[in-house]
Amino acid sequence: MVGHQYDLGREASVVPPVLVFNVTGRSPFVLACDHASNRFPDRFGDLGLTPHQRLMHIAWDPGALAVALRLSDLLDAPLVASTVSRLVVDCNRRPDAPDLCPAISERTDIPGNRGIGANERAERIGAYHTPFHDLLGEVIETRKAGGQAPILVTVHSFTPVYKDVPRPWPIGLIHPRDEGFTAALRDALIADGPELDVGWNQPYSALNGVTYTLEHHGDGRGIESTMIEIRHDEILETDGIIGWAERLARCLQAAHGSRGGAANFIERHGQFTGGFDG
Numbered sequence: 098m099v100g101h102q103y104d105l106g107r108e109a110s111v112v113p114p115v116l117v118f119n120v121t122g123r124s125p126f127v128l129a130c131d132h133a134s135n136r137f138p139d140r141f142g143d144l145g146l147t148p149h150q151r152l153m154h155i156a157w158d159p160g161a162l163a164v165a166l167r168l169s170d171l172l173d174a175p176l177v178a179s180t181v182s183r184l185v186v187d188c189n190r191r192p193d194a195p196d197l198c199p200a201i202s203e204r205t206d207i208p209g210n211r212g213i214g215a216n217e218r219a220e221r222i223g224a225y226h227t228p229f230h231d232l233l234g235e236v237i238e239t240r241k242a243g244g245q246a247p248i249l250v251t252v253h254s255f256t257p258v259y260k261d262v263p264r265p266w267p268i269g270l271i272h273p274r275d276e277g278f279t280a281a282l283r284d285a286l287i288a289d290g291p292e293l294d295v296g297w298n299q300p301y302s303a304l305n306g307v308t309y310t311l312e313h314h315g316d317g318r319g320i321e322s323t324m325i326e327i328r329h330d331e332i333l334e335t336d337g338i339i340g341w342a343e344r345l346a347r348c349l350q351a352a353h354g355s356r357g358g359a360a361n362f363i364e365r366h367g368q369f370t371g372g373f374d375g
């Protein structure tokens with residue numbers, strides 16, 4: 098609420114809080130992009146940040162939505178994406194997390210989040226956090242009701258250096274309580290590119306309280322899930338985006354197949370149209 102009038106009616110008519118792409122896709126994978134956007138809805142102004150700060154990783158996951166969209170095409174998978182900055186409300190945090198609307202991110206003060214009260218917090222949850230999770234839940238539950246065994250894949254990107262500490266892995270995988278599918282994906286990535294340095298529970302793990310979406314929709318709904326983190330300097334340009342999306346499409350399908358998923362899917366649907374063709 099930094100110096101701007103609040104007009105939810107106008108805002109709601111312009112941009113919905115969450116978007117779903119390819120909702121009828123036939124893949125068993127359901128993609129989610131919690132930190133897809135650095136949009137600050139009108140009523141928040143700029144939260145006291147410079148244009149440069151609003152472009153940085155503190156506001157969103159650069160490149161993640163581009164990879165997720167391409168992956169959605171290649172796999173023929175639905176994709177649910179938030180349309181607001183994580184600095185407004187972080188969809189990958191529990192609603193009661195202290196850093197849900199962070200007053201500081203890495204080392205940057207977020208003036209517009211300083212001292213916000215319970216009402217403002219509840220309003221942000223209701224306007225953006227709840228719609229994202231409700232829609233993701235609906236996509237997953239619709240598939241379960243249709244006899245599918247969906248696998249949730251969340252797509253993120255991370256900054257190459259955090260608080261002066263370099264992060265060497267081009268990709269990191271973070272698993273929920275059951276690490277099975279994530280381990281299969283790690284094995285598939287290494288088989289696909291033996292030179293690839295795949296971070297395991299890097300650049301952080303579920304123990305850091307940053308995997309709400311996996312916990313809520315993966316563990317919470319009894320389905321397999323995994324969290325993919327790509328170092329964002331890998332996916333800032335088109336070649337990198339396409340290359341990573343194609344690699345992930347190959348490896349997600351290989352991981353699914355290695356766990357018997359492809360066979361089950363063919364049995365249920367007659368043919369495997371999981372999209373990747375090259």
Ligand SMILES: [Zn+2]
Pocket residue numbers: 131132158252253254
């Ligand atoms: Zn993220």
